[in-house]
Amino acid sequence: MKRSTTTAILLCLLLLPAMVTSVHATDLQQLSEDNLQAAWEELQEVKRTFGPEHVNTVTPLLLLAELYMGLDRHEEAEPLLQQALKIKERMLGKEHPEVAEIITKLTRVYFRQRRYT
DSSP, rough: OOOHHHHHHHHHHHHHHHHHOOOOHHHHHHHHHHHHHHHHHHHHHHHHHOOOOSGHHHHHHHHHHHHHHTTTTTTHHHHHHHHHHHHHHHHHOTTHHHHHHHHHHHHHHHHTOOOOO
C-alpha cells in the first residue's frame, strides 16, 4: 500500500471513534485498539523505509500520539511528540509554526499529567 493511502486510512481511523456514537463501549475500545495497532505498524514501516530521524516519520508519530491522547494515555503520547518535535526543529528551526503546533500538543499532554512547571 502506498504511504499516502496508508496515511489517509490512518486519518480516517483517527476520526472514526468520534463519528461512531451508537457503538457499545467494548466495541469502541476494540476500534481504538485496532487504530493504535494500525498507526503503530505504519510508524514502524516508515521508520524502516526512511530511518527513525527522517521527516517522513513525523506524520505517523503525530497520528499515533493523537490516538494515545484521545484515549487519555498521555504518558505514551509524550515521547512520540518529543521525537516529532526534535525532527521538526532540526528540519525547520525552532521558530516555525509547525514546531509551535507540536509544542502546543506537548503542552496539552503536560497539562493533563498535571505537570505545570
